[in-house]
Amino acid sequence: xxxxxxxxxxxxxxxxxxxxxxxxxxxxxxxxxxxxxxxxxxxxxxxxxxxxxxxxxxxxxxxxxxxxxxxxxxxxxxxxxxxxxxxxxxxxxxxxxxxxxxxxxxxxxxxxxxxxxxxxxxxxxxxxxxxxxxxxxxxxxxxxxxxxxxxxxxxxxxxxxxxxxxxxxxxxxxxxxxxxxxxxxxxxxxxxxxxxxxxxxxxxxxxxxxxxxxxxxxxxxxxxxxxxxxxxxxxxxxxxxxxxxxxxxxxxxxxxxxxxxxxxxxxxxxxxxxxxxxxxxxxxxxxxxxxxxxxxxxxxxxxxxxxxxxxxxxxxxxxxxxxxxxxxxxxxxxxxxxxxxxxxxxxxxxxxxxxxxxxxxxxxxxxxxxxxxxxxxxxxxxxxxxxxxxxxxxxxxxxxxxxxxxxxxxxxxxxxxxxxxxx
Amino acid sequence: xxxxxxxxxxxxxxxxxxxxxxxxxxxxxxxxxxxxxxxxxxxxxxxxxxxxxxxxxxxxxxxxxxxxxxxxxxxxxxxxxxxxxxxxxxxxxxxxxxxxxxxxxxxxxxxxxxxxxxxxxxxxxxxxxxxxxxxxxxxxxxxxxxxxxxxxxxxxxxxxxxxxxxxxxxxxxxxxxxxxxxxxxxxxxxxxxxxxxxxxxxxxxxxxxxxxxxxxxxxxxxxxxxxxxxxxxxxxxxxxxxxxxxxxxxxxxxxxxxxxxxxxxxxxxxxxxxxxxxxxxxxxxxxxxxxxxxxxxxxxxxxxxxxxxxxxxxxxxxxxxxxxxxxxxxxxxxxxxxxxxxxxxxxxxxxxxxxxxxxxxxxxxxxxxxxxxxxxxxxxxxxxxxxxxxxxxxxxxxxxxxxxxxxxxxxxxxxxxxxxxxx
Numbered sequence: 001x002x003x004x005x006x007x008x009x010x011x012x013x014x015x016x017x018x019x020x021x022x023x024x025x026x027x028x029x030x031x032x033x034x035x036x037x038x039x040x041x042x043x044x045x046x047x048x049x050x051x052x053x054x055x056x057x058x059x060x061x062x063x064x065x066x067x068x069x070x071x072x073x074x075x076x077x078x079x080x081x082x083x084x085x086x087x088x089x090x091x092x093x094x095x096x097x098x099x100x101x102x103x104x105x106x107x108x109x110x111x112x113x114x115x116x117x118x119x120x121x122x123x124x125x126x127x128x129x130x131x132x133x134x135x136x137x138x139x140x141x142x143x144x145x146x147x148x149x150x151x152x153x154x155x156x157x158x159x160x161x162x163x164x165x166x167x168x169x170x171x172x173x174x175x176x177x178x179x180x181x182x183x184x185x186x187x188x189x190x191x192x193x194x195x196x197x198x199x200x201x202x203x204x205x206x207x208x209x210x211x212x213x214x215x216x217x218x219x220x221x222x223x224x225x226x227x228x229x230x231x232x233x234x235x236x237x238x239x240x241x242x243x244x245x246x247x248x249x250x251x252x253x254x255x256x257x258x259x260x261x262x263x264x265x266x267x268x269x270x271x272x273x274x275x276x277x278x279x280x281x282x283x284x285x286x287x288x289x290x291x292x293x294x295x296x297x298x299x300x301x302x303x304x305x306x307x308x309x310x311x312x313x314x315x316x317x318x319x320x321x322x323x324x325x326x327x328x329x330x331x332x333x334x335x336x337x338x339x340x341x342x343x344x345x346x347x348x349x350x351x352x353x354x355x356x357x358x359x360x361x362x363x364x365x366x367x368x369x370x371x372x373x374x375x376x377x378x379x380x381x382x383x384x385x386x387x388x389x390x391x392x393x394x395x396x397x398x399x400x401x402x403x404x405x406x407x408x409x410x411x412x413x414x415x416x417x418x419x420x421x422x423x
Numbered sequence: 424x425x426x427x428x429x430x431x432x433x434x435x436x437x438x439x440x441x442x443x444x445x446x447x448x449x450x451x452x453x454x455x456x457x458x459x460x461x462x463x464x465x466x467x468x469x470x471x472x473x474x475x476x477x478x479x480x481x482x483x484x485x486x487x488x489x490x491x492x493x494x495x496x497x498x499x500x501x502x503x504x505x506x507x508x509x510x511x512x513x514x515x516x517x518x519x520x521x522x523x524x525x526x527x528x529x530x531x532x533x534x535x536x537x538x539x540x541x542x543x544x545x546x547x548x549x550x551x552x553x554x555x556x557x558x559x560x561x562x563x564x565x566x567x568x569x570x571x572x573x574x575x576x577x578x579x580x581x582x583x584x585x586x587x588x589x590x591x592x593x594x595x596x597x598x599x600x601x602x603x604x605x606x607x608x609x610x611x612x613x614x615x616x617x618x619x620x621x622x623x624x625x626x627x628x629x630x631x632x633x634x635x636x637x638x639x640x641x642x643x644x645x646x647x648x649x650x651x652x653x654x655x656x657x658x659x660x661x662x663x664x665x666x667x668x669x670x671x672x673x674x675x676x677x678x679x680x681x682x683x684x685x686x687x688x689x690x691x692x693x694x695x696x697x698x699x700x701x702x703x704x705x706x707x708x709x710x711x712x713x714x715x716x717x718x719x720x721x722x723x724x725x726x727x728x729x730x731x732x733x734x735x736x737x738x739x740x741x742x743x744x745x746x747x748x749x750x751x752x753x754x755x756x757x758x759x760x761x762x763x764x765x766x767x768x769x770x771x772x773x774x775x776x777x778x779x780x781x782x783x784x785x786x787x788x789x790x791x792x793x794x795x796x797x798x799x800x801x802x803x804x805x806x807x808x809x810x811x812x813x814x815x816x817x818x819x820x821x822x823x824x825x826x827x828x829x830x831x832x833x834x835x836x837x838x839x840x841x842x843x844x845x846x
C-alpha cells in the first residue's frame with residue numbers, strides 16, 4: 001500500500017518556505033505500514049493542482065493533501081480534488097452554522113468568502129478542526145476498481161497534526177491490517193559513521209524484520225530501529241534484542257539507549273553522583289552552558305559559569321594567572337587546565353570544565369597564539385576530589401559554527417566519559 | 424517559463440531527511456526569471472522515477488533532477504531520464520579514464536560498479552563535477568515541438584551548488600532573455616507581522632515590478648524586495664527606492680537595511696561608540712553570549728560575562744547582594760538591575776546586561792518567586808557613564824525554548840535601542 005503526500009501552497013515554491021508536514025505524515029503512515037512513494041509540492045493554481053491530484057490518485061492508494069483549505073481565492077484544494085475525482089461540492093449548512101456562531105461569539109461579522117470553507121465534496125466525511133476554522137475531508141472511494149483514500153488536511157501543523165491523530169489515524173487503522181510498531185533509538189557521539197556501520201551492519205542485517213536507519217550529523221550518530229508486528233510485545237522484543245546486541249558491540253560509545261540527548265545524559269549522571277558542574281568557556285562563548293540549560297531542570301546540577309572571552313575575564317572569573325596567559329597564550333593546555341580548576345573553585349562546583357580554542361575565521365590573537373592553527377581547542381575537566389585537571393587537545397576542522405559546535409560536543413562527551421569512570 | 428525540480432532518493436521519503444537543494448535551485452532559477460511550478464520527491468525506483476520524469480517533461484520547460492547519479496544500483500536517474508526521453512546511454516571513455524586516474528592516484532582499484540557514472544545520455548553535455556565523482560548532464564532538446572531543458576545534478580549540496588553555478592547558470596542564462604536582479608532585505612525585531620504588513624502594504628503594493636516577501640519568525644520580521652530588469656542599475660534603483668520609503672515609514676523599528684543580523688548590528692554600534700559589553704545571564708543560560716560570539720570578530724566588543732544560573736553565582740560573579748535575592752527573589756526587577764550593574768563593574772565593560780526570568784516548564788524556584796508566572800523575564804541594561812540600570816519587564820509566552828529565544832532577542836533589541844539613543 002503506497003501513499004502520496006501533496007503540499008499545496010505557492011509559498012512552498014519560493015526559496016523561503018519548505019513543506020514540513022510531510023515528515024510528520026510519513027512517520028505516522030509508516031507506523032500503519034503505509035510507505036510514502038511520492039511527495040509533490042504544487043502552487044495555488046487550479047490547473048496544476050487538479051493535474052497533481054489526478055496523477056496522485058492514479059499512482060497511490062492513499063493521497064493526503066495539506067493546505068489550500070482556507071477561505072481565500074488561493075485556497076483551491078477542494079475544487080481540485082473535486083475536478084480530479086469528478087465529485088461535486090455542496091455547502092454544508094451544519095459547518096456554516098458553526099462558523100457563523102464562532103464569529104458571532106467574538107462579536108464579529110463573518111466575511112462572505114469564509115463560507116467557502118463549508119464546501120464539502122460529495123461522499124466525503126467531514127473532519128472536525130479543533131484548532132482552526134477549516135474542516136478537513138476524508139474520501140474512501142473506488143476509482144476504476146481500485147480503492148482510493150483521499151484526505152484533505154489544513155496546512156498549519158497545529159491544525160493538521162491533531163486532526164490526523166483524532167480523525168485520520170483511526171479511520172486508516174480500521175481499513176488496514178492490524179500492526180503494532182516498536183522503536184528504539186541508540187545514540188553515539190564523535191564516532192565516524194563508517195566505523196559504526198562497519199561494526200553494526202553484520203548484526204542489524206540479520207534482523208530483516210527490523211528497519212534500521214543510521215543518521216549522522218553534528219558530531220552524533222543515531223541508530224533507529226523500527227519493527228512492525230501483529231502484536232506489540234513481539235515487535236518490542238525484536239527491537240530490544242537487536243538494540244541489546246548493538247549495545248554489547250559498541251559498549252561505552254553509546255551514550256543513550258532510549259533516545260536521551262547527550263546534555264540530558266550528562267545532567268542525569270551528575271545527579272546520580274550528587275555532583276554539580278560549572279563551565280568556563282572561551283571559544284564556545286556560552287554554547288556549552290546554553291545547551292545544558294536548554295534542558296528543563298538543569299539548574300539542579302549545572303550551577304552556571306563564565307564566558308571568559310576577553311583574556312582579563314579568564315583571570316577575573318576563573319582565576320587564571322595573568323602570567324600564564326602571557327607565557328602560554330590563552331589557547332593552551334595550561335590555560336584550559338587553569339580555567340577548569342579556577343571555575344570549579346570559584347563556583348564551589350564538584351566538576352569544572354574549561355574550553356579555550358581558536359574558532360576562526362581569524363587566527364590566534366597575539367603572543368604565543370599567533371602561530372596556532374584555527375580549530376585548535378583544549379578541553380579541561382577538573383574534579384574537586386582529585387588533583388590536576390585532565391586536558392584533551394582537539395584539532396577540529398570546518399567553519400566557526402562547526403568548530404564551536406564540535407568543541408561543545410567534545411566537552412560533553414569527555415564529561416560523560418569522565419563521569420563514567422567515576423561511577 | 425516554468426520549472427520542475429525532482430529530488431531522487433528514498434531517504435527523502437522517510438521521516439528523517441528532507442530535500443533542501445530545491446530551496447537553493449529555486450532562488451537561482453528565480454534570478455533568471457524562471458519560476459518553479461512543481462517539486463517532486465521520488466524514491467530509488469526505476470518505474471516511479473521514469474513516470475515522474477515523463478510527467479515533469481510534459482508539464483515544465485526546465486526539469487532539474489538532483490540525486491541518483493552515484494555508482495550504486497539505487498542510482499537510477501540516468502536510466503529514468505533516458506527512458507522518459509527515449510534516449511540511449513553510452514559509456515563515455517573520457518570520463519571513465521578520468522575516474523580510473525583518480526582512483527589510481529589514491530593507489531586504489533576502481534570498483535567495477537563505478538563505471539556506471541560514465542554513462543552519458545545521447546545528446547547530453549557532460550557537466551564536470553569539481554567536488555565529487557558523479558558528473559552532471561545537460562540536455563537541451565525538443566519534445567513535441569516544445570523546447571525542453573533537462574538537467575541532471577548530483578545530490579550532495581557541496582557538489583550540486585558549484586556545478587549549477589559553473590555549468591548550468593551560464594547555459595540557462597544564454598537561452599533566456601537577459602535579466603538583472605536586485606535585492607534588498609530590511610529586518611525588524613519584536614514587531615507583529617500584521618502591524619508591519621498594515622503599515623508597509625500600501626507602499627509596496629504600488630511597486631508592482633518589485634516582488635515583496637514578508638518572512639516572520641523567532642522574534643523577527645524580514646522584508647525581501649526583489650526586482651528584475653533589463654539593466655542592473657534600473658533594478659537596483661527600484662528596490663532602493665522602495666526600501667527607502669519603507670525605511671521612512673518604519674523608522675527606528677528597522678535594525679538592518681542590508682540584511683545584517685541583530686547581533687551584528689549591536690556589535691557594530693558598540694564598535695562605533697568605542698564601547699564594550701558584558702552580560703550576566705540567568706534564564707537564557709548563555710544564549711545571549713552564544714549569539715554574540717557566533718559573529719566573527721565579536722571579541723573586540725563583547726568581553727564575555729557570566730551564566731549565573733545558581734543564585735550564589737549571581738553574588739559571586741555579578742555582585743548581587745544575597746539579601747536582595749532573598750527579599751525580592753532571583754526573578755525581580757531589583758536583581759536584574761543589580762546583575763547588569765554588577766557584571767559591568769566586575770568586567771570593566773562600558774555596558775552591562777542582566778537577564779533573569781522563568782523559562783519554565785517549572786515555576787519560580789522558591790521564596791518570593793513561587794508566585795511568579797512562567798514567561799516573566801526582566802532585562803536590565805547599565806551604562807558605565809550613567810546612574811541606575813534601566814529595567815524592562817517582559818511577559819513572554821510559549822515553551823522553554825521560545826521564552827529563552829525571545830528573552831535574548833529582547834535583550835539585543837533593547838541594547839540596540841539604548842545605543843541608538845546614545846549616538
